[in-house]
Amino acid sequence: MTKDGKKTNGIVTLKEVAAALGLSTMTVSRALNDRPNVNPETKKRIQEVATKMGYTPNHVAKSLVSNRTYTIGVVIPEIGHAFFPEVVRGIDEISSEANYQIFLTNSSEDFEKEKRSIEALRAKRVDGILVSTSIKSTDFSFFENLKNTGIKIVFFDRCIYNLGISCIGVNDRVASRQITEHLIKNGYKKIAYLSGPPEVTIGRERLAGFREALTNAGIEINEDRIVETGLTEIDGKEAMNKLLALPKQDRPDAVATVNDPSALGAIEAIKEYGLSIPEDIAIVGFTNEVRASIIDPPLTTINQPAYDVGKRAAYKLLRTIENENEPVENVELIANLVIRKSCGSNS
Amino acid sequence: MTKDGKKTNGIVTLKEVAAALGLSTMTVSRALNDRPNVNPETKKRIQEVATKMGYTPNHVAKSLVSNRTYTIGVVIPEIGHAFFPEVVRGIDEISSEANYQIFLTNSSEDFEKEKRSIEALRAKRVDGILVSTSIKSTDFSFFENLKNTGIKIVFFDRCIYNLGISCIGVNDRVASRQITEHLIKNGYKKIAYLSGPPEVTIGRERLAGFREALTNAGIEINEDRIVETGLTEIDGKEAMNKLLALPKQDRPDAVATVNDPSALGAIEAIKEYGLSIPEDIAIVGFTNEVRASIIDPPLTTINQPAYDVGKRAAYKLLRTIENENEPVENVELIANLVIRKSCGSNS
DNA sequence: TTGTACGCGTTATCAA
DNA sequence: TTGATAACGCGTACAA
Numbered sequence: 001m002t003k004d005g006k007k008t009n010g011i012v013t014l015k016e017v018a019a020a021l022g023l024s025t026m027t028v029s030r031a032l033n034d035r036p037n038v039n040p041e042t043k044k045r046i047q048e049v050a051t052k053m054g055y056t057p058n059h060v061a062k063s064l065v066s067n068r069t070y071t072i073g074v075v076i077p078e079i080g081h082a083f084f085p086e087v088v089r090g091i092d093e094i095s096s097e098a099n100y101q102i103f104l105t106n107s108s109e110d111f112e113k114e115k116r117s118i119e120a121l122r123a124k125r126v127d128g129i130l131v132s133t134s135i136k137s138t139d140f141s142f143f144e145n146l147k148n149t150g151i152k153i154v155f156f157d158r159c160i161y162n163l164g165i166s167c168i169g170v171n172d173r174v175a176s177r178q179i180t181e182h183l184i185k186n187g188y189k190k191i192a193y194l195s196g197p198p199e200v201t202i203g204r205e206r207l208a209g210f211r212e213a214l215t216n217a218g219i220e221i222n223e224d225r226i227v228e229t230g231l232t233e234i235d236g237k238e239a240m241n242k243l244l245a246l247p248k249q250d251r252p253d254a255v256a257t258v259n260d261p262s263a264l265g266a267i268e269a270i271k272e273y274g275l276s277i278p279e280d281i282a283i284v285g286f287t288n289e290v291r292a293s294i295i296d297p298p299l300t301t302i303n304q305p306a307y308d309v310g311k312r313a314a315y316k317l318l319r320t321i322e323n324e325n326e327p328v329e330n331v332e333l334i335a336n337l338v339i340r341k342s343c344g345s346n347s
Numbered sequence: 348m349t350k351d352g353k354k355t356n357g358i359v360t361l362k363e364v365a366a367a368l369g370l371s372t373m374t375v376s377r378a379l380n381d382r383p384n385v386n387p388e389t390k391k392r393i394q395e396v397a398t399k400m401g402y403t404p405n406h407v408a409k410s411l412v413s414n415r416t417y418t419i420g421v422v423i424p425e426i427g428h429a430f431f432p433e434v435v436r437g438i439d440e441i442s443s444e445a446n447y448q449i450f451l452t453n454s455s456e457d458f459e460k461e462k463r464s465i466e467a468l469r470a471k472r473v474d475g476i477l478v479s480t481s482i483k484s485t486d487f488s489f490f491e492n493l494k495n496t497g498i499k500i501v502f503f504d505r506c507i508y509n510l511g512i513s514c515i516g517v518n519d520r521v522a523s524r525q526i527t528e529h530l531i532k533n534g535y536k537k538i539a540y541l542s543g544p545p546e547v548t549i550g551r552e553r554l555a556g557f558r559e560a561l562t563n564a565g566i567e568i569n570e571d572r573i574v575e576t577g578l579t580e581i582d583g584k585e586a587m588n589k590l591l592a593l594p595k596q597d598r599p600d601a602v603a604t605v606n607d608p609s610a611l612g613a614i615e616a617i618k619e620y621g622l623s624i625p626e627d628i629a630i631v632g633f634t635n636e637v638r639a640s641i642i643d644p645p646l647t648t649i650n651q652p653a654y655d656v657g658k659r660a661a662y663k664l665l666r667t668i669e670n671e672n673e674p675v676e677n678v679e680l681i682a683n684l685v686i687r688k689s690c691g692s693n694s
Numbered sequence: 695t696t697g698t699a700c701g702c703g704t705t706a707t708c709a710a
Numbered sequence: 711t712t713g714a715t716a717a718c719g720c721g722t723a724c725a726a
Contacts, residue, residue: 010497013703024713029705039711054496059470060416061703063407064718071471074451079439082637085432092426092453096460101467104421104451106439113443120448123406124418149401150357264641290429294611296643360719371697376721384695408719411702 012055021049032057063125072317073103073121073129075114077158081231081261082289083306084132087156090310091130098318100127111136118146128152128317133160135197135231152320156313158200159330166320166328168313170335172202175302176209177216178337179284180256182300184217186344188254188282192225194239194266196258206258206286225252229262236265244273253281254343260287260301267295267342278344288338298340305333359402368396379404410472419664420450420468420476422461424505428578428608429636430653431479434503437657438477445665447474458483465493475499475664480507482544482578499667503660505547506677513667513675515660517682519549522649523556524563525684526631527603529647531564533691535601535629539572541586541613543605553605553633572599576609583612591620600628601690607634607648614642614689625691635685645687652680 014032018025023046030038031046032055038046063069074091076084088104095102103126105117114134121129131143131153137160144163147153159167183191193210196203207226214221224246229239236257243252257263263285270281277283277297285292285301292299312331320326339345361379365372370393378385378393379402385393410416421438423431435451442449450473452464461481468476478490478500484507491510494500506514530538540557543550554573561568571593576586583604590599604610610632617628624630624644632639632648639646659678667673686692 015703025704026706026714027712030712033705037711042711056466056469056496058411058472058703060407060410060472061718062705064411064703064720065705067718069407071450079432079436082429082432085426085429088451089426089453092451096452096464099467101450101452101471103418103448104435104439105443105448106436117443119403120446122403124448125405125407149403291638291641294638294642296641361721362719372720373698373722374696377696380721386695389695405719408702409721411704411719412721414702 011058012053013058014055017046017050017053017055020053021046067125069125069127070100071103071124071126072100072314072321073105073118073124073126075105075107075117075121075129075131077107077109077114077132077134078231079104079106082291083157083259083287083304086306087132087310087313090307090312091314092310093307094311094314094318100318107134109134109136111139115142122146122149122151126151128154128321130154130156130313130317132156132158133200135199138199152317154313154317154320156309158202161201161330164328166316166330168309168316168331169201169333170304170309171332172205172335173209173212175335175337176206176256176286177213178209179286179300179302180210180213181217182337182339182345183254183256183282183284183343184213184219186254186282188344189219190222190225190250190252191219191254191256192227192243192252194229194236194255194257194262195226196229196231196262198228203258210256222250224250229258231259231261233261233265233268236262237269238265240266240269241273244269244275251281254278255281255283257283257285260285260289260292260299263299263301264291264295267299277342282342282344284343292338293340295342297342300340300343300345301338302335303338304335308333358405359400360405361402364393364397364400364402367400368393414472416472416474417447418450418471418473419447419661419668420452420465420471420473422452422454422464422468422476422478424454424456424461424479424481426451426453429638430504430606430634430651433653434479434657434660437654437659438661439657440654441658441661441665447665454481456481456483458486462489469493469496469498473498475501475668477501477503477660477664479503480505480547482546485546499664501660501664501667503656505549508548508677511675513663513677515656515663515678516548516680517651517656518679519552519682520556520559522682522684523553523603523633524560525556526633526647526649527557527560528564529684529686529692530601530603530629530631530690531560531566533601533629535691536566537569537572537597537599538566538601538603539574539590539599541574541576541583541602541604541609543576543578543609545575550605557603569597571597576605578606578608580608580612580615583609584616585612587613587616588620591616591622598628601625602628602630604630604632607632607636607639607646610646610648611638611642614646625689629691630689632689639685640687642689644689647687647690647692648685649682650685651682655680
């Protein structure tokens, strides 16, 4: 304020508009929000003056009164993974249509940062949170407590079950089984698996699908060919190098992986080792990210509908926010096999 | 509220903590904000009870008083372009360190959506906005008016100049000239250019760099070989097909492009046409996105430091917010040449 | 050291 | 149809 009581801050308030018109704030508020019980002519005058003065409603004040911010938090583990930007695009699509804004936070697979972000989102009083857990999110009680504070949560892609929280994912286990079955159909017997971290659902589910396929086909599972790894190129390359170091008779003739980045890392390792794909070793991924179709050879993989996951997750969260009795749901979108060259198929 | 005046809403307020302790809200507020003049023992008791009750400060209320939200808006044109997620990662890095949250909005290259998003961000009273303009953002007056409302703005990557707004970009023109010079050095003479939309800075600057290189080398510019295109794979493919349709003697022996996606589209067109890269036609990109190194042949391109652009832009915005007299600045980060196979070099 | 009063910008409620 | 008042949750300024 200056000495004479005028604002120095340029932002026009309802009160100022009202003063300029010689009306009460309530009348102005009603007019600007298209409420009934305002004289049409008064309303018109108000709208004109408000526009002329450059009035913008202050949502902070509105939120304080209404206990609603029309804001949702989005917590993702790594925006650098090509899958997530697509998910975010889907979330943005739905939430912007519904006039919600999204707070994006990137945990960098760091559970501590994830927790701090969520605390900050709570302080900002978001109406709900979409979460894909970081690898290290093993502390289930955190999300349980979070849920008990009453905030609406929906998990996507990487979920924690049995917490009464909805989850939007894909049919990881079935898809993983299918792509492994495809390798088996192509005649491979010594199939290895680069397994993701068991702390995240996708790690566990995809590994389970892999095991099912082998078991169903009557192929004995050689545990030495299952290598636990991370979710990045570097992790995949390292893990593949371990497999390549096996005695020649134990070396796999095909490799299934937890995701495309690890498959791409593995491809690099195989090439550097001097072997051919798929002639010496076939390989398949999981994600169908943007590089899968252009790598040499093109990567057979599972197409995860990232954009749809985002849309569905956002939709479910908005329903959960706006509908008192929205049921808890586990949605599995269909992720389908995309056959390219890396698996030794030509069909 | 229920009839007896108790909250049904689970969120605990300062007042409730105070009531539980038989103290005033002020004492509780002071204790929880580590202010002086609180009896250490009282403070301890307060902190314990607050934690037990699950109290979280309400930033909405704080913001209303302080006129600061510790929130910034990020407006990007297309999160599907691999460049932008990396920028966002940089922005998140800086802003989360400073305890700011980011509102992410994706305009999908749609100026109307961009404007709506920015209005919404204003209503939410963000402390500042980071903007990379959509292709269609030709209405300079919009940003001029926006700036006049007093909100802090910083442009990144795609800027509008002469508005007194800081810009964090890369040395587009120089880098574009350098990569073109590299083609010239490799002996190419009939160099074509897939030019981006002239409405965005990157379109204009990179084309200017291309022209400079040819002019400096005394090569006459054949305007038929400059094709205006969009920024996506499809655009690049279309534009390349136009060049391939030229009479054989006019067909380029090398192509420079406005960005990697258009280069990738062009590569597809060239391959489908049955020509070899770089033997028949050399090609270079601009961005160094994630696919550039794995496409066949690997793409010579300009490495744009996306993550650093994000960090610098966020840093500049935070300084502009927190520092009354922060100067307007045009920052050009260095984007350097990455030589791979597609340009016919082996060094 | 602790407490009271007030205001931030808006809307719900009740009165005129 | 319009207006006065209180309230949302918190912190500043001042008083006790």
